Amino acid sequence: MKNLRYTSVTTLFMLLLMSLVYACDDNQNELASDTLVVQDVTQEEIKALQFMLEEEKLARDTYSYLGSLWSVNQFKNIKSSEQTHMDAIENLMIQNNIEYTILPPGQFKDDTLQQLYDTFVVEGTTDVVSALKIGATIEDLDIVDLQNYMDATTNPAIITVFERLQCGSRNHLKSFVFGIENNLGTYTPQYLSQDAYESILSQNRERCY
CATH class of the missing domain: 1.20.5 (Single alpha-helices involved in coiled-coils or other helix-helix interfaces)
Structure with missing residues (x-):
């Protein structure tokens, strides 16, 4: 015992x-x-975070809508990833007491993003290739915007988060282009240079975190 x-x-x-x-x-x-907490955030960096939060929301909301129309794995899977991207930016903003607003699905404070969403949900009803091209276009835009904001800051926390999001967007772009080509379509980059676009497609899937 x-x-x-x-x-x-x-x-x-x-x-x-x-x-x-x-x-x-x-x-x-x-x-x-x-360690990602930002110190001495400038007004331009605040605007960058606020804008990219909404741009990631544009991706999430668009993929959610298009996913309800087309049974395509890309929209279901990448929609969840876009929510993760939003969470990463939101956490950074919360840590640094930056004001932000997340409007209901399909609504955006930024007029340009609102116009893009309104256009995408109409064009995405045409056929599955058109819908997948919208996904590729959003990721194309996201990669370029993130790079522009990273080039404009020396803040290591913002750069770290944006690099991870950009890595994810490169994977998403490749996934959408694969879907387009698998459906006998083609995609021409709308924001990336042709060289940058081809370089991304030539890479294996990246591990972003």
Whole structure:
């Protein structure tokens, strides 16, 4: 009985110790994310974060709508990824007390993004290739806008987050182009240079996090 009781106590102690170790790992992960906290954010950087939050929302809302029309895996899968992109920007804004607004689906504060959404949901009803081209166009735009904002800042936290989002957008672009070509269509880049576009397509799928 004494040996059994000793074994039970020892087992309980080991389980408690393991739970503390895992808890420490979680805290380390949280501390790692804290290193992305932005210091001394400029007004231009605030505008960049606010705009990119809505541009990622444009992708999410458009893919959600088009996914309801067409049974295409890209829209279902990438829609969830766009929500993750929104969350990454939103977390950065929350950490730094930056004001922002997320309007209901299909509504945008930025007039240009609103016009794009209104156009996309109409053109996306034509056929599945047109819908996939809209997806490619959004990712094409996203890659360029993210790069322009990264070029305009030296803030390491913003650059880190935007680099990860851009990596995801490159993967998304390749996925949409694959879908277009699989349906016997072609895509011509709307924002990227032809060289940059071909370079992205030539790469293997990237690991972004």
